[in-house]
Amino acid sequence: MGSRFDITIVAQDSATAELRINEAIAEITRIENLISEWRPDTQVSKINQNASIQPVKVDREVFNLTQRALIISEITNGAFDISFATMDKIWRFDSTMTKMPTPEEVKRSVAKVGYKNIVLDSMQSTIFLKLPGMKIGFGSIGKGYAADKARQLMEKRGVPAGIINASGDMATWGKQPNGTNWNIGITNPFDTNKYIAIVPLGRDAVTTSGNYEKFVVLNGKHYSHIINPVTGYPATGLTSVTVFGPSAEMANGFSTSLMVLGKKAGLKLINKHPDYSCILITDKGKVIKSKNLKFKLAKQVQ
Template sequence: MSYKGSHITKEIKIIISLLVVGFLLFLFIKNFNEQKEYYKKGILMDTFVEIRVWGKDGDKAVSDCWEKLEHLADILDRFNKKSEIYKINSNSGKWVKVSKDTIDVIEKAIYYSRLTDGYFDPTIAPILELWGFYDKDYKVPEEAVLRKELKRVDYKKIQIKDSMVFVPKGMEIDLGGIAKGYILDRLLSLLGKYKIRGALLNIGGQIGVYGRPKEDNKWEIRIRDPRRLDDYIGSVYINEGSVATSGDYERYFVKNGVRYCHLINPKTGYPQEEIMSVSVISKKAVEADALSTAFFVMGDKAMSYWQKFADLGVIIVFKDRKIWYSPNIYFVKK
């Protein structure tokens, strides 16, 4: 059930500390002028999810958003045996009929794969499985085995015809690098039909915002420190859109003193060793999600690659703790 919060006075600052699988964010929401807060949280797709809405239609907005969220999670979760992605993967080598939503997100995954020259690739699943990131039986693969499995990774081999999807035998789709952003965009679009002042959506650490706390306010988001997980490196200020972070602290294991994370370069089969985290700020959540993954796995190439995207903001934290950020964002270091 939704939680209806108490009234918020002009001088109250709500500090929302999000300790989630993704990254740590503090969001400062100011001056809601006694707008009532409506709130719901839970676990979907094995990740923490929360919806916060302020305004007259907040209760209805939260309810409808949650219903849409559950629907999309049910069809896009590759581990859910009733999902359409599971259906595609378990029938590789055959054409599979799926919904318009699934076609839409797969088409977007292919689009961002092309846009990033394959650094983002939704067919990376066999490599993640080989490293043990699915069953948590972590291991560094043998080079020969890795080279063999890399032949199963190629987004160009996904075929779509009308409502049908085909992947070659042995290939699997994993939308973990784009599904959260896709769902956020769908929910943010849905919010436009309600009389609300503002909304904060959090899916596994990726944040989407709607409206503004006040006309002269921005949303302040503090980006998690990749090594001091109860601290932050600085704040980014946005009016709209989404912030997504990919980091080597989310899912990883250490062997012989080397940290290996689940963000694998589809071209090499290995994680990169230069960057600890990449945050991407975009008006489109799906873009922030996919590109934070792509920029992370490509390493320091991301410092120049981001310029292909005019409205994109990027924050990179390197292994030596140096911070680089694109000049087109309002970012304040701690």
């Protein structure tokens, strides 16, 4: 999935641990072979290849994942959108970008982005993209989904505890051998060698979206790699969003959406979903938490 996965489990011996970890790797690989948009023979690639031509029959797993993605799009008013994969890559978050794209370029970049042009047929288990050149991609929730599925498999195999870490999208379960919870550090985006909090987790998930690793500075202004799929411009106002909840897939969808929505709308959204909570860090270094977050944080991190 273009990302590093770290798998930590509790087992009675190294042979059992190796067997179970290999099973988790196989499950993650299976999911990549279903939803990768970069491999030409996956079901998602076939959907993209047939945009505006015909519906594509897919496994129920792919159909259901797409259906859940569209639900997130609905509740976020398009701040989350798997058809972002269509977006022309006019923003380059490296040293090669030296000037702002024109308003016309930005408008063209999002012309074919729009989750309402994704048509699902539940009876036939098909997915159809209405517009020619339209694409979908699961880069935003695919890692979280894979982490959830690997955790589910490990639990089914009787593994008592562990962490599936998909490049920061984590699914945890059980306790450490000494009986304590897993402790997860939440990075300070202004000093990545420090944490703003150490959070104890049981059977939980945590994901973070941030603008402090991939960005570009133009005319003295900081632009992050997280693009608003409606406007085509990078999200501004928040430096980092960390979401906690039962599912890494859903937490991932929320963390991306909250970066786009910003502080006020983001908090309003997350507070409607009591199973989830969040930590927001503004561009000014102010730390804000949702009303149902259960641990204390510093008020300022810069």
